[in-house]
Amino acid sequence: xxxxxxxxxxxxxxxxxxxxxxxxxxxxxxxxxxxxxxxxxxxxxxxxxxxxxxxxxxxxxxxxxxxxxxxxxxxxxxxxxxxxxxxxxxxxxxxxxxxxxxxxxxxxxxxxx
Amino acid sequence: xxxxxxxxxxxxxxxxxxxxxxxxxxxxxxxxxxxxxxxxxxxxxxxxxxxxxxxxxxxxxxxxxxxxxxxxxxxxxxxxxxxxxxxxxxxxxxxxxxxxxxxxxxxxxxx
Numbered sequence: 001x002x003x004x005x006x007x008x009x010x011x012x013x014x015x016x017x018x019x020x021x022x023x024x025x026x027x028x029x030x031x032x033x034x035x036x037x038x039x040x041x042x043x044x045x046x047x048x049x050x051x052x053x054x055x056x057x058x059x060x061x062x063x064x065x066x067x068x069x070x071x072x073x074x075x076x077x078x079x080x081x082x083x084x085x086x087x088x089x090x091x092x093x094x095x096x097x098x099x100x101x102x103x104x105x106x107x108x109x110x111x112x113x
Numbered sequence: 114x115x116x117x118x119x120x121x122x123x124x125x126x127x128x129x130x131x132x133x134x135x136x137x138x139x140x141x142x143x144x145x146x147x148x149x150x151x152x153x154x155x156x157x158x159x160x161x162x163x164x165x166x167x168x169x170x171x172x173x174x175x176x177x178x179x180x181x182x183x184x185x186x187x188x189x190x191x192x193x194x195x196x197x198x199x200x201x202x203x204x205x206x207x208x209x210x211x212x213x214x215x216x217x218x219x220x221x222x223x224x
Contacts, residue, residue, distance in 0.1 A: 004155075031210065033212065035212075035214070040216065041216065042117075042201060042214045042215055042216040042217050043156075043201065043203075043214040044214070045211060045212050045213075045214075048210055048211065048212070050210050056210065056211070058211060058212070059211075059213075088153065090155060090156065092156075097205070097210040098143060098144075098205040098208075098209065098210050099143060099144065100161070101146055101158040101161050102146075102156075102158065102203075102212075103158070104148075104155035104156040104157070105155055106154060106155045107153065107154065107155055109153075
């Protein structure tokens, strides 16, 4: 089944404790992206990747890191999480990134205390 | 940031009625996409309309695009309770891989 998977789905952590949210897709998509969703703000793009080893900042990259060492995986790293990073996070992928639609993962609900 | 805007923010209708949602954006675009999100879950793609298209249909969905006004609308005809969800428009900044999403319209269809 074609899908985007994220882990963990739920995470409660404390300020400053490094964490990684994994994202994997099995559709051989070139493009992958991370978003955060906050009430009243819709989805905001954090980082995106056009291909292996090629990444770029979205609208809200501060406090996040990403890497794209393999085509199928695009982990999101929070080196020192803070409470303002409490949010619902989505990973998405697509073939080209700007001419076709995105497939979304189920989301990761992160709470930073 | 150049966030898209959707209106209305919330819409409540009776089953069988039509629902119309509007999206405005600020940049030139290559295409505009509509997504649906059931409460707190992942987004599901509904329809993509390219900048050289004015109207597109998919089942009970009809999307229009007016690039001169930088706006798009999504019409759901003969709505059902199962259409209750949030609807978002999204578009890549023209010539880039960076995406803007609208703030969404929460649709509630009453049975």
